Amino acid sequence: MQQVQYKFNWKRLVFYVSITLLALVWLVPIFTVFLTSIKSTTDFYSGVGLFEWPDIPQWGNFKNAWIGGRMSMYMRNGLIVCLCKVPLGIFFSSMLAFALTRLNVKRNRAIFIYVLIGMMLPLQVVLIPVNIAYSRLGLTNTYISLIYAYIGFGIPLGTLIFRGFFNGIPKELDQAALIDGCNSWRLYSTIILPLAKPAIATVFIIDFLHTWNEFMVQSVLITRDSMKTVPNGLLSFFGEFSVDYGLLNAGVLLSIVPVLVTYLLFQRYFVYGMSGAVKG
Amino acid sequence: MAPGLLIYSSMVVVPAIYSVVLSFFKWNGIGKITAVGFRNYVNLFTRDTVFQIALKNNLVWIVLTLVFTTSMALGLALMLNRSFKGRTAYRAIFYFPYMLSWVVIGIIWKWIYNPNIGFLDEMLKLIGLGHLNITWLSDPNIALYCVFMAALWQSTGQPMLYFMAGLQAIPHELYEAAEVDGAGTWSSFVHITIPQLRETFVIVFATLVISAMKVYDVVYVMTEGGPANSTQTLASYMYSQTFAFSNLGIGSAIATVMMVVMMVVIIPYVLFTTKQD
Numbered sequence: 001m002q003q004v005q006y007k008f009n010w011k012r013l014v015f016y017v018s019i020t021l022l023a024l025v026w027l028v029p030i031f032t033v034f035l036t037s038i039k040s041t042t043d044f045y046s047g048v049g050l051f052e053w054p055d056i057p058q059w060g061n062f063k064n065a066w067i068g069g070r071m072s073m074y075m076r077n078g079l080i081v082c083l084c085k086v087p088l089g090i091f092f093s094s095m096l097a098f099a100l101t102r103l104n105v106k107r108n109r110a111i112f113i114y115v116l117i118g119m120m121l122p123l124q125v126v127l128i129p130v131n132i133a134y135s136r137l138g139l140t141n142t143y144i145s146l147i148y149a150y151i152g153f154g155i156p157l158g159t160l161i162f163r164g165f166f167n168g169i170p171k172e173l174d175q176a177a178l179i180d181g182c183n184s185w186r187l188y189s190t191i192i193l194p195l196a197k198p199a200i201a202t203v204f205i206i207d208f209l210h211t212w213n214e215f216m217v218q219s220v221l222i223t224r225d226s227m228k229t230v231p232n233g234l235l236s237f238f239g240e241f242s243v244d245y246g247l248l249n250a251g252v253l254l255s256i257v258p259v260l261v262t263y264l265l266f267q268r269y270f271v272y273g274m275s276g277a278v279k280g
Numbered sequence: 281m282a283p284g285l286l287i288y289s290s291m292v293v294v295p296a297i298y299s300v301v302l303s304f305f306k307w308n309g310i311g312k313i314t315a316v317g318f319r320n321y322v323n324l325f326t327r328d329t330v331f332q333i334a335l336k337n338n339l340v341w342i343v344l345t346l347v348f349t350t351s352m353a354l355g356l357a358l359m360l361n362r363s364f365k366g367r368t369a370y371r372a373i374f375y376f377p378y379m380l381s382w383v384v385i386g387i388i389w390k391w392i393y394n395p396n397i398g399f400l401d402e403m404l405k406l407i408g409l410g411h412l413n414i415t416w417l418s419d420p421n422i423a424l425y426c427v428f429m430a431a432l433w434q435s436t437g438q439p440m441l442y443f444m445a446g447l448q449a450i451p452h453e454l455y456e457a458a459e460v461d462g463a464g465t466w467s468s469f470v471h472i473t474i475p476q477l478r479e480t481f482v483i484v485f486a487t488l489v490i491s492a493m494k495v496y497d498v499v500y501v502m503t504e505g506g507p508a509n510s511t512q513t514l515a516s517y518m519y520s521q522t523f524a525f526s527n528l529g530i531g532s533a534i535a536t537v538m539m540v541v542m543m544v545v546i547i548p549y550v551l552f553t554t555k556q557d
Binding site for chain 2: 012015016018019022023026027028029030032033036092093095096111113114115116117118120121122123124125126127128129130132133148149151152153155156159209212213214215216220230231232234235245248249252255256259260263267
């Protein structure tokens with residue numbers, strides 16, 4: 001018995017050591033970013049190694065990236081787009097999923113497949129027509145253009161997750177509500193939606209990440225610097241001839257903050273909501 | 281239901297159809313538009329060597345991601361599936377890169393590969409191999425694999441979560457029964473875990489293939505398709521044909537090829553996910 005106990009602990013130690021080593025390797029890139037963000041350009045060229053702590057940590061890089069590097073502006077643009085897009089997207093896709101699961105819509109499987117296919121189309125396929133349409137309408141360089149486009153792109157995944165979740169809510173609930181005189185709008189807004197908090201949290205995280213991080217569509221529709229969101233804004237740190245790596249990496253860290261906050265706020269629902277999507 | 285469908289149709293379906301139509305024309309976006317039939321496609325497949333490199337790169341990428349991303353994600357999920365202290369923290373660490381923008385991934389890894397002061401270069405110096413002096417991203421033979429490493433770091437987290445969800449759904453009794461029958465860890469992994477994860481594998485494979493076909497931002501930031509077009513992907517080539525050279529017809533044709541390749545994977549997947557009800 002004693003021996004079994006001993007062997008068990010030994011295995012556990014190996015397990016801990018190996019998973020911790022893996023995690024450390026996984027963190028190397030972000031650690032590099034941090035060490036770079038507190039150095040000045042001269043530190044790199046005067047031979048301060050990448051892993052060395054600089055003589056004078058350049059905390060000012062963060063301030064410079066925020067103001068001089070215009071991160072404050074890019075992040076504000078990103079937040080405006082996200083905070084309009086995400087709630088609207090949740091509203092539209094949950095309604096769509098509600099109709100597909102609760103109202104007896106004809107051909108609901110066909111409609112669902114029609115919507116799902118959009119999730120897998122490469123965005124490249126819509127890039128040219130959307131660009132042409134927006135420039136004819138004079139909508140390039142506006143928030144509206146981005147918000148509308150992102151809502152459209154986000155509907156398939158949102159609908160998939162909400163549909164999976166709504167399917168798990170017992171149908172008896174509807175019947176009870178209908179007997180009590182609820183119409184479908186009341187059923188959706190006062191019964192189904194409040195029950196779907198994990199799904200809402202999941203879609204919130206995913207949509208927020210996608211919108212905050214989207215680069216390609218944004219780089220086509222937005223040409224004016226003052227309207228750029230974060231990914232494209234970060235690229236403007238690459239100057240014509242040189243890059244201030246300290247400043248760039250400080251900008252990278254700043255751009256991650258909202259994403260981390262969103263994840264931490266909603267993460268306890270996240271795995272649960274995701275598995276709803278997986279089960280379909 | 282209607283507004284959602286309307287926005288989706290106007291933003292995704294109609295433009296996609298328009299793109300397919302456009303691929304049969306020659307147009308620079310401003311001037312005259314001429315119908316050319318299948319000539320855009322014929323040129324791409326018979327004459328355009330860059331297109332062929334790009335197509336090959338996407339296929340290589342699919343193989344790499346199916347082998348490495350899947351096994352990495354499954355390995356991590358198996359480790360994280362045990363209960364131990366700090367599990368949530370470890371899960372967050374491995375998932376974390378998935379939350380970053382591809383542009384950020386590109387910036388970080390371009391810096392890691394920096395041939396003078398990057399992380400890898402410093403590492404090689406540290407272990408006394410500094411003389412190797414590999415110019416990671418400017419070597420056409422290895423550049424694509426270097427970019428893939430960045431993508432591996434980013435995209436392991438998501439399939440890892442899928443696998444964790446899948447592993448939790450496997451009934452414990454199966455393992456207990458196997459143990460009674462004298463099956464070892466390896467044989468219960470092969471005979472229970474793998475078959476039970478069948479549905480998860482379908483989802484993971486489908487999502488990985490789809491994202492492999494879409495690879496763009498990270499290539500754009502790290503190499504812009506170079507050196508000598510060696511890291512060009514269909515998406516990056518489509519972008520440069522369309523927006524740098526104003527060949528809207530050819531750009532649309534490349535986008536259509538991407539769509540067709542993806543459809544081959546997607547249609548069985550969609551039928552599979554919607555079948556269960």
